[in-house]
Amino acid sequence: MVDTASSVDEHKSLMDDPGQRGRFGRFGGLYVPETLVPACQELEHAFRDAWSDPSFRAELDELLGNYAGRPSPMTECRNLSAELGMRVLLKREDLNHTGSHKINNVLGQTLLAKRMGKTRIVAETGAGQHGVATATAAAFFGQDCVVYMGEVDVRRQALNVFRMRLLGAEVRSALSGSRTLKDAVNEAMRDWVSSVESTYYCLGSVMGPHPYPWMVREFHRVLGQEAFDQCRELLDGGVPDVVVAAVGGGSNAIGIFSGFVDTEAELVGVEPAGGSAVGRGLVGVVHGSMSYLMQDEYGQVQEAQSVSAGLDYPGVGPEHAHLADIGRARYEPVTDREVLDAFELLARTEGIIPALEPAHGLAWMVRCRDELAGKTVLLNLSGRGDKDVAQVQAILDGDPEALETVDFGEAGNGHQ
Numbered sequence: 447m448v449d450t451a452s453s454v455d456e457h458k459s460l461m462d463d464p465g466q467r468g469r470f471g472r473f474g475g476l477y478v479p480e481t482l483v484p485a486c487q488e489l490e491h492a493f494r495d496a497w498s499d500p501s502f503r504a505e506l507d508e509l510l511g512n513y514a515g516r517p518s519p520m521t522e523c524r525n526l527s528a529e530l531g532m533r534v535l536l537k538r539e540d541l542n543h544t545g546s547h548k549i550n551n552v553l554g555q556t557l558l559a560k561r562m563g564k565t566r567i568v569a570e571t572g573a574g575q576h577g578v579a580t581a582t583a584a585a586f587f588g589q590d591c592v593v594y595m596g597e598v599d600v601r602r603q604a605l606n607v608f609r610m611r612l613l614g615a616e617v618r619s620a621l622s623g624s625r626t627l628k629d630a631v632n633e634a635m636r637d638w639v640s641s642v643e644s645t646y647y648c649l650g651s652v653m654g655p656h657p658y659p660w661m662v663r664e665f666h667r668v669l670g671q672e673a674f675d676q677c678r679e680l681l682d683g684g685v686p687d688v689v690v691a692a693v694g695g696g697s698n699a700i701g702i703f704s705g706f707v708d709t710e711a712e713l714v715g716v717e718p719a720g721g722s723a724v725g726r727g728l729v730g731v732v733h734g735s736m737s738y739l740m741q742d743e744y745g746q747v748q749e750a751q752s753v754s755a756g757l758d759y760p761g762v763g764p765e766h767a768h769l770a771d772i773g774r775a776r777y778e779p780v781t782d783r784e785v786l787d788a789f790e791l792l793a794r795t796e797g798i799i800p801a802l803e804p805a806h807g808l809a810w811m812v813r814c815r816d817e818l819a820g821k822t823v824l825l826n827l828s829g830r831g832d833k834d835v836a837q838v839q840a841i842l843d844g845d846p847e848a849l850e851t852v853d854f855g856e857a858g859n860g861h862q
């Protein structure tokens with residue numbers, strides 16, 4: 447195996463193999479207790495082997511087509527384009543099975559688990575969307591599934607807990623720390639290390655120790671490749687001026703960026719103002735890798751705060767930190783108020799109710815409509831909004847409890 451992390455080759459993609467050390471510039475790596483190192487190495491070997499095996503790729507492609515519903519369409523938004531004065535294209539990941547991009551990664555990882563002879567899947571979930579996607583794939587493959595979820599989130603996301611149970615998964619409350627997503631990640635890792643012979647840890651975004659950020663990116667490449675091909679067709683061989691995606695951990699963004707990173711297109715990741723890890727620009731280690739991270743002056747990890755539970759992650763995937771560092775992508779914060787307006791705007795103009803996460807991307811486009819005038823802008827519509835309509839209704843009705851989840855503060859200036 448060759449460590450390509452530091453080799454310079456002009457013909458290589460900006461999104462290449464991060465090598466055995468799993469480095470994206472100064473970010474990434476493998477910062478885990480010694481007991482977890484062999485498990486991560488076993489996983490890296492298994493993934494390298496599978497990813498270079500045409501039969502694995504063919505089986506995954508078949509599942510993505512006939513189970514998940516790929517390829518997802520690209521929609522040209524004529525009404526919204528007229529309203530905003532730019533040409534808006536949407537990559538429709540909302541139309542996948544389970545309603546978001548998450549199924550791409552989860553089918554890849556559970557198929558890999560099967561190939562590795564692992565019969566039990568563990569996962570972490572915050573808002574519940576990754577847990578539901580993992581429980582779905584585990585049901586499909588007949589695997590046992592345990593999903594760790596912070597106790598606070600178990601109460602907040604009762605419907606997704608019920609969905610996971612319907613799908614045959616066991617949901618375990620994480621009772622440590624702040625009893626939210628970061629605690630669920632810790633408990634899932636603890637479970638994995640204590641039962642690694644039979645257990646596979648299905649991580650939900652481009653974060654965690656090597657090889658996860660790289661592997662999860664590879665499983666989401668399909669959406670970027672499709673979008674690239676669809677744009678070439680629609681734009682007479684061209685690419686959009688700007689590609690926009692919401693960033694939580696960063697998996698849907700890295701997926702769509704992967705299709706355009708080696709082109710002229712500008713790449714923009716949009717973070718919630720209350721969870722702007724790149725915007726604060728502080729480097730730290732959490733959950734096994736080095737990246738930008740929300741932390742206080744003592745290095746303690748801070749809770750992210752956003753109307754969208756799916757973006758409530760204090761860190762960002764290490765490859766995004768690197769793309770920000772080298773200036774290839776920029777990361778911009780938007781406020782919850784802007785997001786709610788964008789959510790309504792897409793529903794009203796195009797008949798598409800988006801998830802609150804991709805509504806962040808649209809919110810940035812609305813704010814920057816002058817800068818973007820006349821340009822072609824591709825937004826990754828990472829998920830559908832069915833999961834969010836009850837919450838938005840409560841907020842618009844002025845329900846005090848729902849309003850508590852909304853941060854009406856002003857967005858700061860973006861980093862890069």
Ligand SMILES: *Cc1c(COP(=O)(O)O)cnc(C)c1O
Binds near residue numbers: 548650651697757829
């Ligand atoms: C989970 C989720 C996200 C955030 O996760 P990333 O890894 O940043 O993509 C964004 N959009 C939707 C619809 C999600 O379900």
